[in-house]
Amino acid sequence: MAHSTIDDERIEQFQTDVHGDVIRPGDAEYDDARTVWNGMIDKYPTLIVRCRGTADVIRAVEFARENDLRVAVRGGGHNVAGTAVCDDGLVIDLSEMRDVWVDPDERTAWVQGGATWADVDHETQAFGLATPGGVVSKTGVAGLTLGGGIGHLRCAYGLSCDNLRSVDIVTADGRHLTASADENEVLFWGLCGGGGGLGVVTGFEFELHPVGPEVATCFVLYPEERVAEYLRAYREYVLEAPDGVTTLSSTGVMPDEGLFPVDMVDDLKVGFLGCYAGSPEDGEEALAPLRELGEPIADFSGTMPYAEFQRILDDDYPDGMRYYWKSLYLDGFTESAIDRIRYWAGTAPSPLSTVDVWELGGAITDVDFDESAFAGRHAPFLLGIEANWKDSANDDINVEWVRDCIADMRQFSDGSFYLNFPGFFEGGEAAMETTFGPAYERLIALKDEYDPEGLFDLNRGANSTV
Numbered sequence: 001m002a003h004s005t006i007d008d009e010r011i012e013q014f015q016t017d018v019h020g021d022v023i024r025p026g027d028a029e030y031d032d033a034r035t036v037w038n039g040m041i042d043k044y045p046t047l048i049v050r051c052r053g054t055a056d057v058i059r060a061v062e063f064a065r066e067n068d069l070r071v072a073v074r075g076g077g078h079n080v081a082g083t084a085v086c087d088d089g090l091v092i093d094l095s096e097m098r099d100v101w102v103d104p105d106e107r108t109a110w111v112q113g114g115a116t117w118a119d120v121d122h123e124t125q126a127f128g129l130a131t132p133g134g135v136v137s138k139t140g141v142a143g144l145t146l147g148g149g150i151g152h153l154r155c156a157y158g159l160s161c162d163n164l165r166s167v168d169i170v171t172a173d174g175r176h177l178t179a180s181a182d183e184n185e186v187l188f189w190g191l192c193g194g195g196g197g198l199g200v201v202t203g204f205e206f207e208l209h210p211v212g213p214e215v216a217t218c219f220v221l222y223p224e225e226r227v228a229e230y231l232r233a234y235r236e237y238v239l240e241a242p243d244g245v246t247t248l249s250s251t252g253v254m255p256d257e258g259l260f261p262v263d264m265v266d267d268l269k270v271g272f273l274g275c276y277a278g279s280p281e282d283g284e285e286a287l288a289p290l291r292e293l294g295e296p297i298a299d300f301s302g303t304m305p306y307a308e309f310q311r312i313l314d315d316d317y318p319d320g321m322r323y324y325w326k327s328l329y330l331d332g333f334t335e336s337a338i339d340r341i342r343y344w345a346g347t348a349p350s351p352l353s354t355v356d357v358w359e360l361g362g363a364i365t366d367v368d369f370d371e372s373a374f375a376g377r378h379a380p381f382l383l384g385i386e387a388n389w390k391d392s393a394n395d396d397i398n399v400e401w402v403r404d405c406i407a408d409m410r411q412f413s414d415g416s417f418y419l420n421f422p423g424f425f426e427g428g429e430a431a432m433e434t435t436f437g438p439a440y441e442r443l444i445a446l447k448d449e450y451d452p453e454g455l456f457d458l459n460r461g462a463n464s465t466v
Contacts, residue, residue: 006046006067014049014063018056020096023048033093034085036074037138039320040395041082045072048091054202057092057170061200064090065172065455072458073200076116076140080325081422084143086458092200094142102127107208108165113201115141117151120206121307130211130306131163132156135248135273137311145204146196147419148374150382152310155246155362156277157209161192161374162367168203172455176202190446193374194439195419197457198450209277212306216276216283218247218290219300219312221260224268226294227251228342231357233293234272235333243362245286247274251345252354259298268346269297275309317388321352324387324399326406327421328413329379333357337412341383344405349397350389355405358382373443375416375436383409384421 015022023033024047033048046069049060064071070089077084077095085091094114101110104127111120117133120141124130132153134144141160144151149160157163166180167188177199179188190198222230234249241247250271257265272290276283280303291301300312317323330337345355360379369377376382385405387398402423416435425431433440451457 006069010067011047014047014059017059017063018049018051020050020052020056020093023050034091035320036077036079036082036084037317037319037323038080038082039322039392040324041079041085043082043085043087045086045089045091048093050093050096052096054168054170054176057094057200057202058174058176060090060092061170061172061455062174064092065174065453070458071455073196073456075114075142076138078116078136078139079143080323080420081424083458089458094200094202097202100124102129102208104129109206109208111141111204111206113142113203117141117144117310118307121310124208125212125305125307127208128210128213129208131206131208132158132160133310134160135310136313136317137307138314138317141204142201143196144420146191146194146201148193148376150358150360150376150418150420152246152275153209153211153277154364155359156244158363158367159193159374160206161372162363163207163209164188164192165205165207167191167201167205169199169201171199172451172453180205186442187446187450189371190373190443192372193419194436194443194446195373198446199456211277214280214303215306215309216280216287216303217301217309217312218272218274218287220291220296221254221269221271221298222294223264223297227268227270227345228338230270230293231333231338231341232335234290234357235338237289238333238359238361241359242286244276244278244283245274246277246359246362247272247287247290248356248358249273250354250356251341252348253351254354255351261297264297266351273312275306316352322389322392322395322398324402324423325421326385326402326423327418328383328406328409329360329376329416329418330357330381330383330409330412331379331414332412333381334412337409340408340412344385344401344408347401348387349394349401350387352388352390353398353401354386354388356384356386358384369439373436373439375439376418379416382418383413384418385409386421
């Protein structure tokens with residue numbers, strides 16, 4: 001793999017200028033430093049700088065601009081689309097900037113750009129507080145938030161980006177800015193769900209809510225024979241459930257010899273996962289209907305620590321496995337859509353793959369369309385297609401399955417998608433324009449203002465730091 005040629009003297013000066021490590025091809029740690037969570041991603045940057053603070057980020061941005069280097073930004077490193085690393089460029093790695101400070105009186109948390117949701121939960125739960133994160137605790141805060149942030153508290157308290165009070169960002173010209181509803185307001189609007197690509201966000205200030213330390217949860221799985229019936233029942237349940245309840249459905253084989261009877265390990269299953277943001281007693285009652293749809297083959301529901309529930313899926317998404325995910329916002333959850341979900345889940349080439357339906361609504365719709373760049377508030381459901389597999393020899397067949405499924409399911413959608421489940425951003429600008437609609441031109445204007453030379457083009461419209 002060829003790399004940009006930069007004078008050794010310049011690199012040595014750069015190493016002197018920053019406090020973090022500057023890693024080059026041939027260094028012992030290079031391969032580890034260029035590796036992200038998704039095993040499909042295999043890229044070879046010219047340099048990687050592990051920033052230890054904002055001053056390092058500013059200098060890294062200046063160095064990239066001075067040497068005409070493309071830039072990728074890495075936060076927590078749980079990167080599906082592969083935009084957290086690049087070939088022949090500079091990776092600005094924030095993964096050592098993971099501190100979280102909580103003000104329990106103001107109910108706010110300040111989170112550095114390399115933190116994961118596990119880092120946030122660890123600090124906030126000490127005070128019985130939380131902000132909406134994702135559904136896997138190893139996910140990076142930055143990428144999830146910049147792409148919107150659909151997680152276990154979305155119906156109760158909105159998206160991750162809805163709970164931002166301010167952000168600190170280093171822009172392409174090396175400036176450090178604070179953006180909020182009162183300062184650099186248009187920039188703040190674009191960072192709330194617009195996908196990044198406007199700079200390097202070094203810190204996030206979140207609003208916190210009383211959650212936990214224990215919450216009522218639902219994690220129940222049913223057998224193949226009545227998958228469509230259970231999905232219909234789930235659709236009706238969502239219509240009546242209180243906003244404190246947030247759930248999703250997942251249809252796939254989900255093989256686990258430790259969880260299921262031997263004769264059911266390789267069968268299709270449908271599962272329902274969710275929690276209640278209020279008292280555990282009220283939550284047990286609110287979630288009970290999902291546990292009573294029929295005879296489950298496994299039921300792990302119950303009251304547990306919120307931080308533990310946030311980790312419940314972590315082991316299902318190990319580092320280095322191969323992942324390709326795409327999504328569509330659904331106009332509804334019709335009988336025809338349910339039939340096609342059942343079909344596509346049954347044809348997945350990998351037993352680890354699933355077809356998921358995430359309920360939206362609730363507090364997500366409390367934010368007006370023009371208050372943030374996030375594009376999915378109109379939809380009652382999100383369809384997520386997850387191809388998860390182990391062997392690189394099966395890359396093509398798994399990617400093709402996802403793309404064929406998405407092409408078929410567009411009949412139930414306006415074609416817009418969730419930025420954090422993007423595939424590899426196929427469709428380019430046309431797909432982004434479809435997704436953002438009237439907000440698209442406003443985002444383009446922000447890009448022209450804050451990154452006119454395209455320093456962060458690799459991260460444009462992508463959850464670059466997840």
